[in-house]
Amino acid sequence: MKQSFEEFLQVYLSIWESSDLEGMKRIISEDYRAREITGEEILDFGFEESVEGWKNGFEYVVQNNAKWDISIHSVFPLRNNQVMAVIEAAMIIDKEKLPHANLFFSTFSQSGNEWKLVRSxxxxxVQRQLSPSPGLSS
Structure with missing residues (x-):
């Protein structure tokens, strides 16, 4: 499981970094559930809202000639077929790292040979972290 997840995680990050909406849609489970906290605001959402959020984020990156700045802070198994990755994502615009990031606690589940994002x-x-865990940067 560890090797297949590590390979999958690299594909996932590649899709994210290239702002590939169709690729992201294939990775997100149709049963996906998420909670996002922005300041005091709490938003719960599912697959459709997630796809719309990725679409908006990817369009913003393209329109602003930005790049994703993504770091993996930790990865650990939850169950026999589930792994959580803690991912920090921010943007770089005009070679300047933006001061805030989003911190994702993302749970992936394996069914057969396929991994899907099931919860976040x-x-x-949030304030950007100074450095990720050693050896886990993308």
């Missing part, structure tokens, strides 16, 4: 808890607009 997201802290939006």
């Amino acid at each position: 808890y997201i802290e939006a607009g």
Whole structure:
């Protein structure tokens, strides 16, 4: 499981970094559930709202000639077929790293040979971390 997840995670990050909406749609489970916290605002959402959020984010990156700045802070198994990854994502615009990031606690589930994003808890607009865990940057 560990090797297949590590390979999947690299594909997932590649899709994210290239702002590939169709690729992201294939990775998100149709039963996906998420909670995002922005300041005091709490938003619960599912697959359709997630796809719309990724679409908006990817369009913003393209329109602003930005790049994603993504770091993996930790990865650990939850169950026999589930793994959680803690991912920090921000943007770089005009070679300047934006001061805030989103922190994703993302749970992926394996069914057969296929991994899907099934749950997320997201802290939006947090101060960027100075450095990720050693050896886990993308």
